[in-house]
Amino acid sequence: MKRRLLSVFCLIALAACSAHETPRAPIINGWHEPISKQGVYRVRPGDTLYAIAWRYGLDYTDIARINHLQAPYKLEIGQSLYLVSPGRQSTQTTQKQVVIEPPVPQKKTMPAKPVKETEAKPVSAKTTSPFEWEWPAAGKVVQGFDGKGSQNKGIDIVNRMGTPIKAAASGQVVYSGSGLPGYGYLIIIKHSDAYLSAYAHNSTVLVKEGQRVKAGEVIARMGNTGADKVMLHFEIRKQGKPIDPEGVLPRQYK
Numbered sequence: 001m002k003r004r005l006l007s008v009f010c011l012i013a014l015a016a017c018s019a020h021e022t023p024r025a026p027i028i029n030g031w032h033e034p035i036s037k038q039g040v041y042r043v044r045p046g047d048t049l050y051a052i053a054w055r056y057g058l059d060y061t062d063i064a065r066i067n068h069l070q071a072p073y074k075l076e077i078g079q080s081l082y083l084v085s086p087g088r089q090s091t092q093t094t095q096k097q098v099v100i101e102p103p104v105p106q107k108k109t110m111p112a113k114p115v116k117e118t119e120a121k122p123v124s125a126k127t128t129s130p131f132e133w134e135w136p137a138a139g140k141v142v143q144g145f146d147g148k149g150s151q152n153k154g155i156d157i158v159n160r161m162g163t164p165i166k167a168a169a170s171g172q173v174v175y176s177g178s179g180l181p182g183y184g185y186l187i188i189i190k191h192s193d194a195y196l197s198a199y200a201h202n203s204t205v206l207v208k209e210g211q212r213v214k215a216g217e218v219i220a221r222m223g224n225t226g227a228d229k230v231m232l233h234f235e236i237r238k239q240g241k242p243i244d245p246e247g248v249l250p251r252q253y254k
Contacts, residue, residue, distance in 0.1 A: 033055050033056055033181070035056055035083050035084065039082060039083050039084040039086075040080050040081065040082055040083065041056075041080070041081045041083055042078060042079070042080055042081075043075045043076060043077055043078060043079040043080075043081065044077065044179065045077055045179075046177045046179045047075060047077075047179065048073070048075070048174055048175045048188075048209065049063060049064060049069065049073040049075060050073075050174040050175050050188050050190065050196065051174075051175040051177070051179060051180060051186075051188060052081065052083075053240060054175070054180065054188060054196070054198065054237070055180050056083055057153075057240065057241075057242075058083060058240050059239045059240030059241075060073075060196075060240070061193065061239070062240070063081060063082075063083060066082045066083075066084070066085055066086075067081050067082055129195070129238075129248045130192070130195075131169040131191060131192075131195065131248070132169070132215070133168050133169055133215075133236075133245075133248045133249050133250070134166065134167075134168050134169065134215050134216055134249070134250070135166075135168070135249055135250065135252075135253040136157070136165055136166050136167070136168045136197075136199060136232060136234050137157050137159060137163055137164065137165045137166065137222060137232045137234075137253075138157075138159060138163060138164075138253050139157040139158050139159030139163060139222075139231075139232070139253075140157065140158050140159070141155050141156065141157055141246070142156050142157070142158050142231070143155065143156040144244075144246065145242070145243075145244040145245065145246065145247075153235055153242035154198070154233055154234050154235030154236070154242065154245055155233075155234055155245050155246060156231050156232070156233050156234075157231060157232045157234060158229060158230060158231045158232075159222055159230065159231075159232075160222070160230065161203060161221075161222060161223060161224070161230045162203065162204075162221045162222060162223075163221065163222035163230075163232075164218045164221065164222075165199050165202060165218065165219055165220040165221060165222055165232055166215075166216050166217060166218055166219065167189055167197075167213045167214065167215055167216065167217050167219050168189075168197050168215065168234070168236070168245075168249070169189075169191045169195075169197065169215045170191065170212075170213065170214050170215045171189040171190050171191035171192075171197075171212070171213060172189065172190050172210065172211070172212050172213070173187060173188070173189055173190075173207045173208065173209050173210065173211045173212075173213060173219075174188050174189065174190045174196070174209065175187065175188035175209060176188075176205055176207060176208060176209050178225065178226075181226075182226055183198070183200040183201070183226055183233070184200055184201040184202065184223070184224070184225025184226025184227060185200075185201070185202040185203070185204075185205050185220070185223070185225045185226075186198060186199065186200045186202070187199045187202065187205060187207060187219055187220055189213065189219075194238050194239050195236065195237070195238055196236070196237050197234070197235065197236045197237075198233075198234070198235045198237075199219065199220055199232060199233075199234060200226065200227075200232070200233040200234075200235075201222070201223055201224055201225050201226055201227040201230075201231055201232060201233055202220035202221060202222065202223050202225060202232075203220075203221050203222060203223020203224070203225065203230075204220060204221040204223070205219070205220050206218060206219055206220055206221070207219045207220070236248065
């Protein structure tokens with residue numbers, strides 16, 4: 001009888017614990033979260049304006065403009081930020097803000113395959129980038145960029161635990177933490193007002209927010225935080241929109 005009562009109490013305790021578990025935030029549109037219907041975000045501990053923009057696939061300069069923020073964009077915990085302009089928080093507008101580079105509807109008047117291939121070629125990305133990018137880590141690219149889908153907004157490079165991760169271009173560290181779901185320990189570097197790069201799943205972070213780094217400088221060690229294998233998830237974004245890293249990186253790792 002005592003054993004039965006003990007079993008019942010254990011089951012009740014397990015049920016209570018599971019009821020209080022915090023659900024994981026969903027990852028929408030390949031590393032992006034959905035914007036609330038109100039279009040408002042409340043600042044959490046560890047947030048930076050750059051990390052908030054990255055979380056929702058937005059341009060940090062747009063968020064700054066909408067909320068009348070000026071550099072260096074100091075935020076307070078609990079502060080409310082508009083992610084879209086006030087008065088445009090409808091469901092349709094919210095969805096448009098979340099989707100990055102949506103597929104272009106097919107039209108009968110559109111030229112055929114050659115135009116699409118030209119738009120997707122890495123050469124076009126190279127002509128628009130003002131930087132000489134470097135590979136962020138040695139290893140094998142196991143998943144490439146999926147610009148018009150929802151699978152991958154960057155590239156995944158696998159190698160051994162602890163492999164050095166380097167800054168792909170000179171800039172300033174504007175985020176270093178683990179507050180973005182799906183990224184593990186993440187570093188975001190600002191290279192200019194338009195260009196940011198991100199380095200995810202690190203085992204060790206070697207830089208701090210506000211620190212300036214040079215291209216090729218070791219900023220972290222490869223790991224599997226927030227991932228199912230040891231890897232570096234690397235992204236480059238231009239004005240909030242992901243671009244194909246392999247379109248601007250040199251052909252081989254140096």
